[in-house]
Amino acid sequence: MHSPLSIRFWGTRGSFPVGTSRAALREHMVEAVHLAEGKPLKSRAEAEAFIDTIFPGTIPRFFGNNTSCVEILDDDADTHIFCDAGSGLCDAGQYWVDHGASSGATYHLFITHLHWDHIQGFPFFPQIYIPGNRIIVHGFHENLEHAFRLQMSAPFFPVPFDALKASIAFEVHTPGVPFEVAGYTVHSIEQKHPGLSYGYRFEKAGKSIVYSTDSEHLEGVEEAGYPFVEFFKGTDVLIFDGMYSADDDAPKLEWGHSSSMMGVELAHRAQAKHLVLFHHDPTRTDEELEQSLSHAQNYAADCDYDYPQDISASYDGWELNL
Numbered sequence: 001m002h003s004p005l006s007i008r009f010w011g012t013r014g015s016f017p018v019g020t021s022r023a024a025l026r027e028h029m030v031e032a033v034h035l036a037e038g039k040p041l042k043s044r045a046e047a048e049a050f051i052d053t054i055f056p057g058t059i060p061r062f063f064g065n066n067t068s069c070v071e072i073l074d075d076d077a078d079t080h081i082f083c084d085a086g087s088g089l090c091d092a093g094q095y096w097v098d099h100g101a102s103s104g105a106t107y108h109l110f111i112t113h114l115h116w117d118h119i120q121g122f123p124f125f126p127q128i129y130i131p132g133n134r135i136i137v138h139g140f141h142e143n144l145e146h147a148f149r150l151q152m153s154a155p156f157f158p159v160p161f162d163a164l165k166a167s168i169a170f171e172v173h174t175p176g177v178p179f180e181v182a183g184y185t186v187h188s189i190e191q192k193h194p195g196l197s198y199g200y201r202f203e204k205a206g207k208s209i210v211y212s213t214d215s216e217h218l219e220g221v222e223e224a225g226y227p228f229v230e231f232f233k234g235t236d237v238l239i240f241d242g243m244y245s246a247d248d249d250a251p252k253l254e255w256g257h258s259s260s261m262m263g264v265e266l267a268h269r270a271q272a273k274h275l276v277l278f279h280h281d282p283t284r285t286d287e288e289l290e291q292s293l294s295h296a297q298n299y300a301a302d303c304d305y306d307y308p309q310d311i312s313a314s315y316d317g318w319e320l321n322l
Helices: 022-035 043-056 088-098 145-150 227-230 260-270 286-302
Strands: 008-009 070-071 081-082 107-109 134-139 167-172 177-183 184-191 197-202 207-212 237-241 276-277 310-313 319-321
Touching: 008 088, 022 043, 022 107, 070 088, 081 088, 081 145, 088 145, 134 197, 184 227, 184 237, 197 227, 207 227, 260 276, 276 286, 286 310
Parallel strands: 081 107, 107 134, 134 167, 207 237, 237 276, 276 310
Antiparallel strands: 008 070, 008 319, 070 081, 177 184, 184 197, 197 207
16 A cells, blocks of 8 residues: 555666676675675574665665656555656566556556657566556657557567557647546646657645656756746656766757756756656666765755755665655
């Protein structure tokens, strides 16, 4: 049971899935063994308890491997809300299979845009193969259904879309017009990204969550009426595309992504409570992502900002309670 709202991050990388390198895994193991020197770890339980004290923390966390997928959970066990269908959707689907999800559930997928890293998990989502399930894909692109069918057509995938057993529907919404889904009021905003992407704001039970990834902030960002400030206004959680560091922005203009520092500035102006950095650069190591988070936190502290009240970096498997 999740009440009133919580968020589970299944995929937090951008562009393409990544693996944990042998060198990074070895470094973590060496550090753990070094820190364990002199500790009386005589059982597996003692070893696990020790690891829990140093990881994550003393040893950097593994930020994860999967591309964009975020789940919003509440106390409705038969309805599931996902933002984007990147490779993280595969793990999400298997989790619910392992935890007793059966036929007859409804899965809402809210898609920001149709680039492959945001839809590539769909063909491997177990729920689409279970009769009785309802899958409703929400978005704003007129070719929404075509893109999902195309990636499951020959020669790209062995199972054609029409062979799926679940009931699957596509709902193309009008940008900027709020709609209701499963008790949530859903707002949207057009974002600057190649091919256009759309951000979502979910409101329910007096809480709000903004999911704004694959969005670049350039023209008008410093103006008083910049629309994203109003869209982010007072949200409890702002999931923000912080793909780049401040040093990356200049050579990567027009790539359609933003930075952790821009996230801090916009969260401050919008009085967003918790800024969550998302869509991590797949080439960044865990240590580099920890450093980027520290820089954002230190920047907000140096500016003496009251908002955001918290700044976090998302990672695969993290559950955030509102």
